[in-house]
Each structure stands twice: as structure tokens, then as C-alpha cells.
Amino acid sequence: MDRVLIRELKEYVGKKVTLRGWVHRVRELGGISFVVLRDRSGMAQLVFQGAVDFGVETVLAATGPIQANEKAPEGLEMVVERVEIMAAAAGDLPVPINQDPERIGLEAILDHRMLSLRNPKIRSIFTLQSAINQYFGEYLRSQDFTEIKTSKLIGSGTEGGTGLFEVEYFETKVYLAQSPQFYKQALISSGMERVFEIGAAYRAEKHDTPRHLNEYVSLDVEMAFIESEEDLMDLESGILTYIFEKIRENHQPILDQWNATVPTAEQVAKAPRLPHEEAKKIASDRVGHRLFEINPEAERVICDWSMEQFGVDLVFINEFPRKKRPFYTFPRGLKTMSFDLIFRGLEITTGGRRINEYPMLLETLPRFGLTEEGLGGYTDIFKYGCPPHGGFAIGLERLTQKILGLNNVKEASLFPRDRKRIKP
Amino acid sequence: MDRVLIRELKEYVGKKVTLRGWVHRVRELGGISFVVLRDRSGMAQLVFQGAVDFGVETVLAATGPIQANEKAPEGLEMVVERVEIMAAAAGDLPVPINQDPERIGLEAILDHRMLSLRNPKIRSIFTLQSAINQYFGEYLRSQDFTEIKTSKLIGSGTEGGTGLFEVEYFETKVYLAQSPQFYKQALISSGMERVFEIGAAYRAEKHDTPRHLNEYVSLDVEMAFIESEEDLMDLESGILTYIFEKIRENHQPILDQWNATVPTAEQVAKAPRLPHEEAKKIASDRVGHRLFEINPEAERVICDWSMEQFGVDLVFINEFPRKKRPFYTFPRGLKTMSFDLIFRGLEITTGGRRINEYPMLLETLPRFGLTEEGLGGYTDIFKYGCPPHGGFAIGLERLTQKILGLNNVKEASLFPRDRKRIKP
Structure with a gap:
């Protein structure tokens, strides 16, 4: 039958x-x-x-x-x-499958990941994550974006060489890519103009916090013919609106199970765009002492402020100072055409317009201790005609975490990797 | 304006x-x-x-x-x-953008990848590849499959430990995953039942051939509650039919540019399913001497044979002997419930039913020199109730190559990695 x-x-x-x-x-x-x-x-x-x-x-x-x-x-x-x-199943299950995961504890959940994924509430995290990937791609394809798959094995770092994992590659050494930045830029400049990638990104940072992973899935976007970071914040608002609407439409039972909601289109449209200086002031006022950067505490209080002021816990921060951003960030005076997006107290996106003018790039490199030769062919993108462009990346696990209200980003990674955890 | x-x-x-x-x-x-x-x-x-x-x-x-x-x-x-x-663009372009890529040569195309991707014909390869990813996901989602993203950093190999790239991971060493095999199995057994992944796979093999990459994109599928590899060949036929039909519908100009066609639904349905022994016989007859395995030459002549006999150059080969397949392959006597798919003379898929019965797995491990402990939690999947299941993986670059008739699989990788090539 x-x-x-x-x-x-x-x-x-x-x-x-x-x-x-x-x-x-x-x-x-x-x-x-x-x-x-x-x-x-x-x-x-x-x-x-x-x-x-x-x-x-x-x-x-x-x-x-x-x-x-x-x-x-x-x-x-x-x-x-x-x-x-x-x-048949053995009787000595190391973690319960039919109980509320809150009663199990994160270490046991992750140690026995092969089994804890059977817990329907835990499994639902990844059903939702699959849907986020789907909607991210659907929306971008509807806007004429092409999906790319770039190498994760690179000869040198894109962000200056720190925080890279080293790979033994035959007779030489290579590194695991921190982001597909250079490749995205080559591809928008290839004439694709609009590209996205859903791929792994690696950070060899020794932190062990509820907000960091050493391997994560990066939802990367890059677009040509933009004026400034405003176009990128518009695009990201469009992406998130679509993802949130589709989740509400198709996955309400998962939201209910986690007692979660997603922002409405109206809420996303109201997300403020704060210059970095202003964001620091607001956060400093809230915490009662002067903050010199947007640290995790600042991210939380700024979202609180936005919720009170605009009814949405989604805040764009732009105009970061040059020294806080990578060399390829397009300047606006002493500031940059860059932005972060904070969602429910956590940075989920970094992006910005990139330097596309070859003379400006050549002038910028030495300030960051970089040379054209050291970047192995990267500058060819700009030497031979590259339009104004920019992009951003959304951390898939962080977005999943914040939608469902998970305490730790590791809960939103199927097989999370941190300094101590390399299995299963 | x-x-x-x-x-x-x-x-x-x-x-x-x-x-x-x-x-x-x-x-x-x-x-x-x-x-x-x-x-x-x-x-x-x-x-x-x-x-x-x-x-x-x-x-x-x-x-x-x-x-x-x-x-x-x-x-x-x-x-x-x-x-x-x-x-502006400098006048000393190292590769021409507006000429037929056949006149440039593969080495120059890959050495100057940041620029050669601007060649519209070269770029079209990756527009098509983006579409293949899209249609692969669309079809599987329509069949109730969930998309997964698994770690590419693993403590040990899935296929026995050879051919692995080593990564310096803080105080220890890990490896780049050759396939998401174990993770796919954990996930079908989590109750997702049907999963797919589009992700990178790594093979540290020292070959330098037109059919090999050291890093490639694997279109992975795994499904529970199957009887045998027949269900998997049915599923793959469904996937390919959908991809081919959609390409014909939406990307005919790219096919025309490459003077390429895709098999029709009727042709895919006619793809023969040959037991390994029979395939060897047919190939041996064709080449005029006895072949002991399905080598690249055999793959070509079997497709020729199929084209003559059935009007399709797509051939499933099943019932591989146990010693030619990984330890987790489900046996059928001295043979296995496994298969390859050969398309236009090139193997593009390997798959099969997996061992799901815990006692059978325990009995099999020592024959392959493996232990339960050495597999780090893998066997828990089976100890606690795992349904009959199986899956397969399609090489994205090989599929792209064969659809367009490219000479070398490296042409179908945006930034290919081989023994000597690690940039750009």
C-alpha cells in the first residue's frame, strides 16, 4: 500500500x-x-x-x-x-527527542547533533533556514540577479590577511575565503551587473560568544550602477520584506512554535538610517556613558530606541569612518558610503559602495599597507572599466537566530564550528 | 534620465x-x-x-x-x-573581450579570469550555471525537499581518509569535506526525509585532466524511504528533465551561441540502466579489448552505444561491485545498490542506497578498516532508527560542461582550482 x-x-x-x-x-x-x-x-x-x-x-x-x-x-x-x-532504535538515547529543547541545554544539543536534529522544534529552525535561502534567491532572481559560486580557496586575504585559516594545498599554502568580495566585484564588472552568492565564509577568530561562528553561510549581494549605499539599503529592505512576508505566508506554524514574529512590510519601510556618529550619540545617551564604537551593547540599545521611536527593531547605520572599514570602501569625505544593518539588537549585515575608480584605488592601497601586486590581479577589475557598484552580506545564521529569537547563533547552524567544536 | x-x-x-x-x-x-x-x-x-x-x-x-x-x-x-x-579603461587589455573565446586559449582565459569573464560567450556559461542551480532547487522543493547547508570543515574523511586537504584549525587540524555524505544521512534521519545541498566539495587529488577540479560544486540529494537505487535513478531523471526543459524554455539563445542542445523529456526517459558487468561488456566490445573498469574511454563508447540504441547519450550504470564503492553502500549480494550516470561520455553522478541497518553497518566497518569510534558519532544515526534511504551528487561544473559541449571542466568553473592554479 x-x-x-x-x-x-x-x-x-x-x-x-x-x-x-x-x-x-x-x-x-x-x-x-x-x-x-x-x-x-x-x-x-x-x-x-x-x-x-x-x-x-x-x-x-x-x-x-x-x-x-x-x-x-x-x-x-x-x-x-x-x-x-x-x-530498530537502541534504548539508550543520549538526548531526548520528544522534549522541549530548552530542557536539554546547548552543549548536549550540539554534542549529539546527529540525534538532536530529530527534535521537531530544533528541526524547524532548519526548515525555516531552507525557506530563507529560497526566498533570498527568489527575490534576487526576480530583480535580474545571477547566482554565482566562487572559490573558497584563495591565495591571500581580502580584508588584510588576519583571521584566515590556512590550508595545505599540494606544495603550497592557501586560505579559506572570508568573503567572496573580490569575486563579486569581478562578476558585476563582467557585465552580469547583479550577482548573489549563498556560500560558506570563514573567520579564524578566537572568540567564543553567542554571536560568532568560525564558519557561517554568507548571503552575498553585489550590484553595479548604484549611486551610494542608499541604493543598497533599499535593496536589502526589499529582500527582507520579501523574506518576512513569505515566512509569514508559509511558515506561520514555525513562528508560533517559537513564539516569534517577523516585521511587516510597513515596519521594514520605517527602519531608520542613522549616520554612525548619531548612532553612537543615541547609544551613549541610553547606556549613560560615552561609547566609542557600536559594540554589542550599543546594538541592543539602538534597536530599543528604534522600537520606541519607529515601532521597528531594524536599524541601518551608515557613514562609518574610513578607518573602521576595509580599504575598498568608497569614501564620502572622512566617512564612507558604507552601512550595517542591526536587527533585534544584532548586526546581521555589513555593506557599502566600493571604490570603482582605478586612480582612487591606487591612491588608497598604500594607506592600508597594500600593493597592487599583493592583490594578485584584483586591480585589473578597475583598470579596465568598472562601473560604480556596491553590495553587502547577510549572515544566514544570525538572520535565522533573530527571526526565531534563539539565544545563541550556534543554534541556527546545522553543524556549528567554533574554536573547540569541529564535530560532528 | x-x-x-x-x-x-x-x-x-x-x-x-x-x-x-x-x-x-x-x-x-x-x-x-x-x-x-x-x-x-x-x-x-x-x-x-x-x-x-x-x-x-x-x-x-x-x-x-x-x-x-x-x-x-x-x-x-x-x-x-x-x-x-x-x-575609463586602460588600453592594454591582456585578453581580448570582443572575440570568440576559441581564439584565446584556456590558459590565458583562466590566468586573466577577472577580465575574460567579460567576454559575453564566456559569461553565458555562468548565466546558464546560475539557471541550473535555480532549476535544481525548484524541482526538489516541489518534491518536498529541504535545502541544507552543512559544514565543510570535518574531523575526518567520509571516504576513508585519502584525498583530503588539511586545514590548520586553531590548535588542531581538520579537513575540507569531500562530500556532505554523513550530514545528509543525519538530516534525512532527522525526519526531514528529503534534503538537498548545493555546496563546495574538495578532492586533494593530483590529477590534471580536462575532467577534474580540486574544488567543485556538488548538487547533493538524499531521500528516505526508498527501496533501491531505482528510486534514485527515477528522481534524477525527474531533476534532469526539469532542468533541461527549463533551459530550453528560458535559455535557448545561450544554447544557440554554443551550438548546443539538451535532451528532451522523451530522451531522458529512454536512458538505459545497465548493470556494471553489462556496461563493461558493451564497452569492451566497442573498444576491441577487455576493459576491467568503466574508465573515461568506456564512458565515451557506452554513450555512443546508447545514442545508437536508444537515441540518448545518457546512461545509468548500476550494480557496481562492493569493492568499488564506499563502505556505506547498501549491498545486493556481491554487488551494490549503487549507480553512476554518464552524460555525453562523462560521469556526472555517483549515488546509491546507503546502509541504514545498524547491525549491517557494524559488520561492514572492519572490512573497510574502519571503527565506530573513528567515525565520530556517525553511527548514532543508525543506532537509533534510520529508515532505508539513499542519494546522489551531480557535479555542477561537469553538468554545465556537457550541456554546452565545453572541452574542459575548468571552463565551467568561475575560479577553478587545480594543482597549480590557486588564483585569481
């Missing part, structure tokens, strides 16, 4: 079907066993006469008629007539 | 517009300069009175009325009234 998914059961009341899935819970009551079966689409109650000889996480195929029972989840249950054990 | 794209020009005949793009070609004739401008959407002729003071690859904004001229490309041209140089 062909398998039916649990979400389709309401079409089969009074009919006999086969379900397949994992045993989520077993309860015996008055000579009857109630088994909750879990498949990719949901959970359903199976009713067995007498005790059952299998435990949680066993994979079953169960066949029987579907009947209404107002006490069962979704009001339906299967009266099992035939059961096949497709795969 | 707002910018108009070249592909929109036919809507603007008799009207004044602004175009932006790169100077593709300049020709002076009888006191008039004919300039071909290139933007992301196409090429258009600009007409200037007298000589122009810019060369190829200069980025321009040109304004003027659009008029019909049957001698111009697409029958339209702009009579330029005002021109703005947005970015």
Missing part, C-alpha cells in the same frame, strides 16, 4: 492507509498503546491493542483505518492493523 | 533614453563612429559624429533617441547626443 503523509490524513478518514515514520512517544493506558508517529509532515496518533515491543525512534510502517477521535492530535488517529519495523 | 536596458530598446523607438554599459567595440567609418555597447541584457549600436576619445571596456552612460536601422544589431541604434564616461 502506498505511503500517505501525516498532513494528508484528513483526506483519508474512514479509509485504510499506510504511514511511515519515527516513533515519537509511547504511552500505555488500560491495555491500549498510544504511539505518536512522526514523519516529515507532522505527527499522528497510532492506537495498538496491548503493549508494543518497540521504543521511541524506531522507524515503522503502520497500516490501518483512520478514524476521528477528538482527543487525538488534529482529531484523527490510526487503528493499527499491521505494523512493520523498518529500523 | 532613468536607465533603460538594451533588451527593452524596441519599446523606445523614436524616444530618447539613457543606456549604460561597457564599450564592446569601436569602428570609425566615413567620419562616424559606431560603438557597440554591452550591458547585462545585450548589445546595442551607438552612433557618434566624428571620432570618439574612449576605447573598449570604458563604462559609459549614453543618451539619445533610438531609431530603426536595419544594418544595426536587432535593427535599432542610438544617435548619441550626450555621453558620460563613468569609468
Whole structure:
């Protein structure tokens, strides 16, 4: 008998079907066993006469008629007539699958990642993340962007050489890319004009905080023929509006499960755009002492301020000083045409217009201790005609974290890597 | 004046517009300069009175009325009234942009990748590749698959430890993943049941052939509740049919430019499924001597044979012997439930059903010199209930190469990595 998914059961009341899935819970009551079966689409109650000889996480195929029972989840249950054990499960599960993940603890969740992902609430994080990737790409393709896949093995760093992981590459050494920056620029200048990449990025930084990963997924965007960072903030607002709307449309049950909401289109449109100096002042006022940079505390209080002032916890900060940004950032006097986006107290994006004028680039390099030769072909992009352009990157795990209200960004990475964690 | 794209020009005949793009070609004739401008959407002729003071690859904004001229490309041209140089280009281009790439040579194309991507024919390879990624994801999402992003930094190899690049990771060493195999298995077993990943894969193999890359993009698929590799070959046929149909629908001009075609749905449906033994026999007959494996020569002649017999150069080969497949391959007697897919003479996919039964896995490990401990948590997937499942991976660059008829797989990688090439 062909398998039916649990979400389709309401079409089969009074009919006999086969379900397949994992045993989520077993309860015996008055000579009857109630088994909750879990498949990719949901959970359903199976009713067995007498005790059952299998435990949680066993994979079953169960066949029987579907009947209404107002006490069962979704009001339906299967009266099992035939059961096949497709795969047995040992009884010594190192982490519980059928409990609220809050009761497990992050270390245990990550140590036993191969199993903790079976927890439906934990798994839902990654169903949502898959959707974010989908909507990010859908929106950009609708705006004529081309998806690119660039090498993650590079001869030298894009941000000055610090924080790079070294790779033994045959007779030489290369590094894991911190960002696809140079490649994005080559590609907008190739005539693609508008590109995006969903790819891994690596930072060999020794931090161990709830906001950092040493390997993360970067949602990268680059666009030609812009005037300034304003065009980029407009584009990012468009992307986020689309992602949020689509999540609300298609994944409300996941939001409900996490007691989460996403900003509305109206809210995103109201996100303020604060020059860096002004943002520092607002944050300093709030915390009661002078802040010299937008540190994590400042990110939180600025979002609080924005929520009070504009009803949205999404804030663009632009006009960062030159010395706080990479060499390729386009200047505006002593400031730059750059921006960050802070969402619910956490920076989720850095971006800006890039230097596209070859003479300006040549003048800038020595100030950052760089040479044309050291950048291995990078400057050719600009020597031979490169339009004004810019871009940004959204951290996928941070965006996921902030949408669902997770405490730690590691919860939003399938297999997070930090200084101590390299498995599973 | 707002910018108009070249592909929109036919809507603007008799009207004044602004175009932006790169100077593709300049020709002076009888006191008039004919300039071909290139933007992301196409090429258009600009007409200037007298000589122009810019060369190829200069980025321009040109304004003027659009008029019909049957001698111009697409029958339209702009009579330029005002021109703005947005970015100058040096005159010593190291590779020509406006010539047939066949006249340039692969080494020069790759050495000057930042510039050679501007060649419209070369660039079109990656427009098509972007579309392949899109259609791959679209089809799988329509079949209830979830997209995953797994770590590329792993504690040990999935295929036995050879061919791995080593990474200095703080106080320890890790490796670049050859495939997301273990992670895919954990995720189908998490209850997602159906997952796909578009991600980088690394092989530290010292080959330098037209069919190998040391870093490539792997289109990975894994699915639970299958019976055998037949289900997987069905799924891959569905994916390829969708990709080919969509390419024909949306990218015929790129196919035409490369004088390429894609198999029809009817052709894909006719792709034969040959047991490994039989494939060896057919290949041996064709080459006139006994072949002991399906080597590159055999891949070519088997596709020739299939083209003659079934009118399609797409061949599934299944039932590989156990010793030719990784430890996790599900056995069928002395053979395995595994398969390769050969397309136009090149293997583009390897896949199969995996061992999901814990006792069978424990029995298999020592035969491959492996231990449960050495696999760091991997076997937990199976110890606690894992359904029958399998999957496969398609090499994105190989698929792109074979669709367009490129000679070398490196042509289908934006920034290819081989033993000697690590930049740009």
C-alpha cells in the first residue's frame, strides 16, 4: 500500500492507509498503546491493542483505518492493523527527542547533533533556514540577479590577511575565503551587473560568544550602477520584506512554535538610517556613558530606541569612518558610503559602495599597507572599466537566530564550528 | 534620465533614453563612429559624429533617441547626443573581450579570469550555471525537499581518509569535506526525509585532466524511504528533465551561441540502466579489448552505444561491485545498490542506497578498516532508527560542461582550482 503523509490524513478518514515514520512517544493506558508517529509532515496518533515491543525512534510502517477521535492530535488517529519495523532504535538515547529543547541545554544539543536534529522544534529552525535561502534567491532572481559560486580557496586575504585559516594545498599554502568580495566585484564588472552568492565564509577568530561562528553561510549581494549605499539599503529592505512576508505566508506554524514574529512590510519601510556618529550619540545617551564604537551593547540599545521611536527593531547605520572599514570602501569625505544593518539588537549585515575608480584605488592601497601586486590581479577589475557598484552580506545564521529569537547563533547552524567544536 | 536596458530598446523607438554599459567595440567609418555597447541584457549600436576619445571596456552612460536601422544589431541604434564616461579603461587589455573565446586559449582565459569573464560567450556559461542551480532547487522543493547547508570543515574523511586537504584549525587540524555524505544521512534521519545541498566539495587529488577540479560544486540529494537505487535513478531523471526543459524554455539563445542542445523529456526517459558487468561488456566490445573498469574511454563508447540504441547519450550504470564503492553502500549480494550516470561520455553522478541497518553497518566497518569510534558519532544515526534511504551528487561544473559541449571542466568553473592554479 502506498505511503500517505501525516498532513494528508484528513483526506483519508474512514479509509485504510499506510504511514511511515519515527516513533515519537509511547504511552500505555488500560491495555491500549498510544504511539505518536512522526514523519516529515507532522505527527499522528497510532492506537495498538496491548503493549508494543518497540521504543521511541524506531522507524515503522503502520497500516490501518483512520478514524476521528477528538482527543487525538488534529482529531484523527490510526487503528493499527499491521505494523512493520523498518529500523530498530537502541534504548539508550543520549538526548531526548520528544522534549522541549530548552530542557536539554546547548552543549548536549550540539554534542549529539546527529540525534538532536530529530527534535521537531530544533528541526524547524532548519526548515525555516531552507525557506530563507529560497526566498533570498527568489527575490534576487526576480530583480535580474545571477547566482554565482566562487572559490573558497584563495591565495591571500581580502580584508588584510588576519583571521584566515590556512590550508595545505599540494606544495603550497592557501586560505579559506572570508568573503567572496573580490569575486563579486569581478562578476558585476563582467557585465552580469547583479550577482548573489549563498556560500560558506570563514573567520579564524578566537572568540567564543553567542554571536560568532568560525564558519557561517554568507548571503552575498553585489550590484553595479548604484549611486551610494542608499541604493543598497533599499535593496536589502526589499529582500527582507520579501523574506518576512513569505515566512509569514508559509511558515506561520514555525513562528508560533517559537513564539516569534517577523516585521511587516510597513515596519521594514520605517527602519531608520542613522549616520554612525548619531548612532553612537543615541547609544551613549541610553547606556549613560560615552561609547566609542557600536559594540554589542550599543546594538541592543539602538534597536530599543528604534522600537520606541519607529515601532521597528531594524536599524541601518551608515557613514562609518574610513578607518573602521576595509580599504575598498568608497569614501564620502572622512566617512564612507558604507552601512550595517542591526536587527533585534544584532548586526546581521555589513555593506557599502566600493571604490570603482582605478586612480582612487591606487591612491588608497598604500594607506592600508597594500600593493597592487599583493592583490594578485584584483586591480585589473578597475583598470579596465568598472562601473560604480556596491553590495553587502547577510549572515544566514544570525538572520535565522533573530527571526526565531534563539539565544545563541550556534543554534541556527546545522553543524556549528567554533574554536573547540569541529564535530560532528 | 532613468536607465533603460538594451533588451527593452524596441519599446523606445523614436524616444530618447539613457543606456549604460561597457564599450564592446569601436569602428570609425566615413567620419562616424559606431560603438557597440554591452550591458547585462545585450548589445546595442551607438552612433557618434566624428571620432570618439574612449576605447573598449570604458563604462559609459549614453543618451539619445533610438531609431530603426536595419544594418544595426536587432535593427535599432542610438544617435548619441550626450555621453558620460563613468569609468575609463586602460588600453592594454591582456585578453581580448570582443572575440570568440576559441581564439584565446584556456590558459590565458583562466590566468586573466577577472577580465575574460567579460567576454559575453564566456559569461553565458555562468548565466546558464546560475539557471541550473535555480532549476535544481525548484524541482526538489516541489518534491518536498529541504535545502541544507552543512559544514565543510570535518574531523575526518567520509571516504576513508585519502584525498583530503588539511586545514590548520586553531590548535588542531581538520579537513575540507569531500562530500556532505554523513550530514545528509543525519538530516534525512532527522525526519526531514528529503534534503538537498548545493555546496563546495574538495578532492586533494593530483590529477590534471580536462575532467577534474580540486574544488567543485556538488548538487547533493538524499531521500528516505526508498527501496533501491531505482528510486534514485527515477528522481534524477525527474531533476534532469526539469532542468533541461527549463533551459530550453528560458535559455535557448545561450544554447544557440554554443551550438548546443539538451535532451528532451522523451530522451531522458529512454536512458538505459545497465548493470556494471553489462556496461563493461558493451564497452569492451566497442573498444576491441577487455576493459576491467568503466574508465573515461568506456564512458565515451557506452554513450555512443546508447545514442545508437536508444537515441540518448545518457546512461545509468548500476550494480557496481562492493569493492568499488564506499563502505556505506547498501549491498545486493556481491554487488551494490549503487549507480553512476554518464552524460555525453562523462560521469556526472555517483549515488546509491546507503546502509541504514545498524547491525549491517557494524559488520561492514572492519572490512573497510574502519571503527565506530573513528567515525565520530556517525553511527548514532543508525543506532537509533534510520529508515532505508539513499542519494546522489551531480557535479555542477561537469553538468554545465556537457550541456554546452565545453572541452574542459575548468571552463565551467568561475575560479577553478587545480594543482597549480590557486588564483585569481
